[in-house]
Amino acid sequence: MIEYKKSNIKLWSRLGSCGAFGFAANELAQTNDNVLMVTSDLCFYSGLDRFKSQYPNKLFNVGIAEQNMVGVASGLANEGFIPFATTYATFASARCADQVRVNMGYMNLNVKLVGLTAGLSVGILGPTHISIEDIAIIRSIPNIVILSPADCTETVKATIAASKIDAPVYLRLSGPMNNPIVYTDDYNFEIGKAITLIEGKDISIIATGTMVYNSLKAAEILKEKYSICASVINMHTIKPLDKNAVDMACESNLIVTVEEHSKIGGLGSAVSEYLSEKTNKPPQLILGLSDEYKHAGSYDYLIQQYGLTPEKIADNILKKYKNIER
Amino acid sequence: MIDNNLVKKCKEASKRMRINAIKMTHNVGNVGAHIGGALSMIEIMSVLYLGVMKYDIKNPLMEKRDRFILSKGHGVIAQYAALKEAGFLTDEDLLTFKQNETQLYAHPSMNLKMGIEFSSGSLGQGLSLGVGTALALKQKNNTSSRIFVLLGDGECDEGSVWEAAASANHYQLSNLVVIVDKNNLQYDGQTKEILSMDPLEEKWKSFGWKVLSINGHSEKDLLTALNSNSNVPIAIIANTVKGKGVSFMEDNVLWHNNRLTENQLIQAMEEQED
Secondary structure, eight states, rough: OOOOOOOHHHHHHHHHHHHHHHHHHHHHHOOOOEEEESSSSSSTTTTHHHHHHOOOOGGEOOSOOOHHHHHHHHHHHTTTEEEEEEHHIIIIITTTTTHHIIIIISSSOOOEEEEEEEEETTGOOTTTOOBBBBHOOOOOSSSOOOESSSSHHHHHHHHHHHSSSSSSEEEEEOOOSSSSOSSSSOOOOOOOOOEEEEESEEEEEOOTTTTTHHHHHHHHHHHHHHOOEEEEEEEOOESSOHHHHHHHTTSSEEEEEEEEESSSSSSSHHHHHHHHHHOOOEEEEEEEEOOOOOOOOOOHHHHHHHSSSSHHHHHHHHHHHHHHHE | OOOOHHHHHHHHHHHHHHHHHHHHHHGGGGGOOHHHHHHHHHHHHIIIIIIOOOTTTTTTTTTTOOOOSSSSSGHHHHHHHHHHHHTTTHHHHHHTTTTTTTTTSSSSSBGGGGGGGGGGTTTOOOHHHHHHHHHHHTTOOOSSSOEEEEETTTGGGSSSHHHHHHHHTTOTTTTTTEEEEEEEEEEEEHHHHHHHOHHHHHHHHHHOEEEEEEEEEEEHHHHHHHOOSSSEEEEEEEEOOOOTTTTTTTOOOGGGGBBBOOHHHHHHTTTTTT
């Protein structure tokens, strides 16, 4: 049994999302015989070294061959196993998009595809390795559940939750090592059910992944400096979208979505698509990565460049908020 | 020793299957069907379904069944014809091929109760599924089931085939058999002109597979090859003729996908008589 105690929460944060995933994988191997790991030469990087030494027969490293990895995982899934297949998010979504589409989408096979280093955390490696389009690609494929945990504790919870549903899942892991902590205690995680972290009547900030933490900080700035009350909602499941949470957000004067992903096709688009069906709704501001590949740089540098620091998020929200008629 | 009665049984089935493939193609009218590559794999299908594979139509999910994966999904007419011989499908079912709301798509759609393990159509993906299935059966200690994957020779252009071929050898998947329907034609022309993969036997050998090169229209050769054992995965290069059994279709690239007129139907059916 995993204990959600302070020391573990700190440890997972220090390890980063990959390490937290590896921790959860070990837990799963102890509790579910059918859980297997498949990786394309990223065993160590996926935090699976301990898993490999403890369960050598439950891990298949197929080499640098992502298309084959998804096919192999799909074959395992069809025989009743629960394979987690790990590679960089950009390769998981773009390199083997057709395998993901045919096997996980069309055939609905119970594969858990793990996208490592989604967003900008490996920014210095350049645009081949950052992943700003993965949600857009996978969200357009029917049947695949998309999970985007807010911190490393939620990564552990999402990994375990993914193993328990009979559905293909894309698990989007983002953020750097020493990942900021959103959850300092145990809490209830349910796939498809967003979590309101703070209440606020003026603005609803719907965030996902690493941007949950930055949005909490942005909400603090709005409150302290401008007396604007913003709620912050952790939309950890991007598909299926928690429509009730969006309905509730419509009671405020502005909906803001924040994500470490392209503004095209991600959480902002998902919320916007749902809002387009509604008549009574506030305006929406989509904050995320602009539609461009920026110069390679460190995580903090790129977050700054793309305007996703708490300060810049607060600034952009304020600008929009001042201009809406109430 | 090959059982001559079994050879005879497979030959008779091949004949009926070829007739059914022609009828199904004619039945869809002007949209036509992938008849050429279906006719090249008729004997492979009849021998697998009537002479080699273990399955139970009353218990299609039987753990000890052999698994068949049609990676060259466009050849599915031949598989439907075989599934009819096996008892999974009826003559009426075959006539629904390519009609709205049919289960018999122009490419196979996963339906375990109907004997179809996986969907296919996007080429180059079936062998990875075969590798995953083979690993899964080893993991479950199912040592009696085998996995057969049918590839086209044109399909071997896909790089993902070779990713999978390498991994099958790496994991020493002795329960895995690939059959390459080597009919030497692909959509745009002769394989040697579009993208030559010859010598194909050498390529599979160099990937660590045991390779058997046979006449893919000989039930006897197929029975021998498909029953052979090895401690490494086996690749059977089945040398075939695209459009086999219908003179005007044989080795003619125009019959990759085509429609059958009434007159062509009459001629094709006449050629099936002894």
